[in-house]
């Protein structure tokens with residue numbers, strides 16, 4: 001999606017260690033006009049797939065998921081990161097290793113909000129190693145819901161997550177696919 005690629009080129013900051021900071025428009029301050037266009041693109045890509053629920057993970061996926069959900073006319077459920085070992089109530093759980101924070105989280109979703117009646121689109125801001133997506137996919141599969149696919153804002157295609165998840169037979173659509181990035185020379189996208 002050219003609009004997002006151009007914005008990353010303009011306002012993205014490449015950090016050492018393969019981290020792209022997009023705090024000024026995506027995951028701290030949020031550009032809602034940009035999110036609207038991203039939501040429309042996800043709706044175009046997954047048109048006719050019968051999506052009736054969007055699943056994301058707190059915190060930075062929630063904004064994108066909510067705007068996209070308006071296009072699909074469906075609710076958003078966000079997986080909560082549970083910091084304690086005591087997982088309360090009737091919940092689906094899995095584990096996610098954070099690429100940016102280097103920690104392992106339990107994530108949970110109430111069984112009330114993810115059931116075999118759901119056709120789920122997972123939405124997240126980044127795809128890097130694929131751990132967040134794998135954790136979310138496990139929640140969907142455990143619940144018996146149908147996984148339609150995943151919609152990602154920024155895929156770092158030089159990291160193994162995209163290949164891993166597509167190799168699991170899951171449809172992944174990424175709006176911007178970063179081929180390489182460097183603090184000096186900036187970002188290059190797949191196909192450039």
Ligand code: 5GP
Pocket residue numbers: 018019020021022027060097098099100124125126127128129130131132133156161
């Ligand atoms: P993964 O589980 O695929 O390794 O990483 C996905 C999660 O890590 C995303 O939800 C995102 O919050 C975070 N993340 C991974 N790489 C980056 C990055 O380069 N920049 C930012 N801002 N977040 C990232």
